Amino acid sequence: MTTSMTDHYLENNKRYADGEAIHTSAHPGKQAIQPARRVAVVACMDARLDVEDLLGLQTGDAHIIRNAGGVVSEDAIRSLIISHHLLNTNEIMLIHHTRCGMLAFTDDLLKAGLEGDPAAEKLLAQATGRAFTSCQTSAASPSAFHAFRGPIEPLDAPRDAKNMERLTWDVRRGMSAILNHPWIPTSGTDAVTVRGFVYDVDTGKLEEVNYPGPMGSIG
Numbered sequence: 001m002t003t004s005m006t007d008h009y010l011e012n013n014k015r016y017a018d019g020e021a022i023h024t025s026a027h028p029g030k031q032a033i034q035p036a037r038r039v040a041v042v043a044c045m046d047a048r049l050d051v052e053d054l055l056g057l058q059t060g061d062a063h064i065i066r067n068a069g070g071v072v073s074e075d076a077i078r079s080l081i082i083s084h085h086l087l088n089t090n091e092i093m094l095i096h097h098t099r100c101g102m103l104a105f106t107d108d109l110l111k112a113g114l115e116g117d118p119a120a121e122k123l124l125a126q127a128t129g130r131a132f133t134s135c136q137t138s139a140a141s142p143s144a145f146h147a148f149r150g151p152i153e154p155l156d157a158p159r160d161a162k163n164m165e166r167l168t169w170d171v172r173r174g175m176s177a178i179l180n181h182p183w184i185p186t187s188g189t190d191a192v193t194v195r196g197f198v199y200d201v202d203t204g205k206l207e208e209v210n211y212p213g214p215m216g217s218i219g
C-alpha cells in the first residue's frame, strides 16, 4: 500500500481550518507538466473555496477541475481521462460544499426562467436576491444544469441534515460516474482511487463521504 496523497491533503486541511497558511503563492520556477503529487481535484466554482489553500496544494501538485457544483459532468470526465492517461495522475478528490448554490434551484426552474416563464422568473429572483432577466427564448444547450436533487431551499441556506444529505448524494453520484467509467481504471496496476468530500465553508473543514452509501429519498 503506497502512501495516499489524499490523506496528506486531509492533514493539511486540518491545519488550514485551524488558521495555518500552507499554500505558497510564489512562482516555483520550472516544473514538469505532470502533476507532482499525481492528484486531480474536482471542485465547485464557489468563490469561497480556494482549493489550493484548503488542501495546502503547491503549484504543480495537482490538476484542479472546477465547475458549478463540482459536478462530475461529461466535461469533467473528459478532463479526468486526460489527467490520468496522459498526465499520470492516480488519485481523484471530489469536493462539494455546504451552502452550495446548486441546492437552491432545479434544472426545470432555471430553464423555464430563461425561456420566459413569469412564475419561474419571480421564484429565481426571490431565491437569489437579483433581478432575473429572462432571455425569452429556448436553447439546445446546455442539456442539463445538474442542480442537486431534492426540494429547493433559499440561496446560501445554513447547513442542516437535509441539505447535507443532498450534497452527499451528489458526491456519491460523481464517484459512481468515475468508478463505472470504462476509460477510468479502478483496478489493476493502472488503477485510480476516488474519494469524495463535503467542505464546510463556515469552518474550513473537509468531511469525507462514505461510498457506497445511500442515495435516499426526499422525506
Ligand SMILES: [Zn+2]
Pocket: 044, 045, 046, 068, 069, 070, 097, 099, 100, 101, 102
Ligand atoms: Zn457550490
